[in-house]
Amino acid sequence: MTDRRIATIVILLLAAALEVVSASARTPYPWLQRFDARDSIIDRIRPPRGYGYERHAQGSFEEWLLHLPLKSGRPPVYLHNGRKKVNQTAHAAVFDLDVGSENLQQCADAIIRLRAEYLYSQGRDEDIHFNFTSGHRADFVRWENGYRPRVSGNRVSWKKVAGQDSSYAALRGYLRVVFTYAGTASLAREVTPVPNTQQIRAGDVFITPGSPGHAVLVVATSVNARGQRLFLLAQSYMPAQDVHLLKNPLEPDLSPWYEIPERDRLVTPEWVFWASDLRRFKE
Secondary structure: HHHHHHHHHHHHHHHHHHHHHHOOOOOOOOOOOOOOOHEEHHOOOOOEEEEEEEEOOOOOHHHHOOEEEEOOOOOOOOOOOOOOOOOOEEEEEEOOOOOOOOOOOOHHHHHHHHHHHHHHHOOOOHOOOEEEEEEEEHHHHHHHHHHEEEOOEEEEEEEOOOOOOOOOHHHHHHHHHHHOOOOOOHHOOOOEEEOOOOHHOOOOOOEEEOOEEEEEEEEEEEOOOOOEEEEEEEEEOOOOEOOOOOOOOOOOOOOOOOOOOOOEEEEEEEEEHHHHEEEEOOO
16 A cells, blocks of 8 residues: 555545544534523423323434523514514514524424434534425525535526535534525425324424415424323524514413314414425435
8 A cells, every 4th residue: 555545545534534523522512602501491491280291312403492481581582683573472582593584484483493403413414404385495504614515497407516524503604505495385284194102202393384374383392191292392493583482372281282183273373274284305
C-alpha cells in the first residue's frame, strides 16, 4: 500500500470521526443558547388527577417533545412581523421557538421544523427530507453537499453551488426553502394514517390538507390506570406566528388536555378536525 493511499485512508477516517463527534455534540434544542428545564412541557403542564405522563425511550421523538422549552408564564402570541396575534384566547402557553421575520413558519411548517430539529439533534441528517407541494423530494443531505433547488413552475432541479456544510445554519437555510414550497397538502402525503385514535401518541399530527388547510401536533400524552389517554396539542397558524400550546375550548376544566374524540370531531380553538385526520411520521 502506497504512502499516498495510507494518507487518504487516514484522512477519510478522521473525517468520519469528526462527523460522529459533531453529531454527538449537537444540543437538543440548538435554536436556544440556554433555557430553564423547569419551563419544559413535562415540568410546567400537569396531567389531570389520576393521569400521568406517558414516558418514552430516551432519544425518541416523543421524549424530545416532552422536554420542549416554553416561555415563562403565558406571554402573548406574536406574529412574524412583531405584532400581536388578534386572537389571544386560544393558547395556554407559548413555546420558546423563534418564528422568523418572514411569513413562512405557518402550521405545517412549524411541524416540519420540529421534526427536522429533532432529527438533526440526533445526528440523523439522512432522515431529514420533505416534499415540495409539486411532489419533488428535498433531502437535507443533498443540501449539506452544496446542492440547491432551482424551482420553475412545477419543475425542480438541483445544482451544486456551495461546499459541504452540516452546520445548524445550513439546516435553517434548508428549512426556509422547504417552508416556501411545502404545506399541508405535501405534508399530508408524507405521514401515514393512524386508524385507531386510541393509539394516539406524541409526535402524531392532525392534518387537513388544502388551501387553506391546517395541522396541529400532538406534543404529549397522559394515561390513567384504565388505559384512557389524554393529549396536548401545539400549533402555528396563518400568518406565521409563535408556536403555542392550545387550550381545549369545549372542556375548560380539562384544558389544555384533550380527550380522544369519541364522535369523530376534534374541536380546537381555530379549527375542527376529524378523527380520520390523525397521521404519523414514518420511522
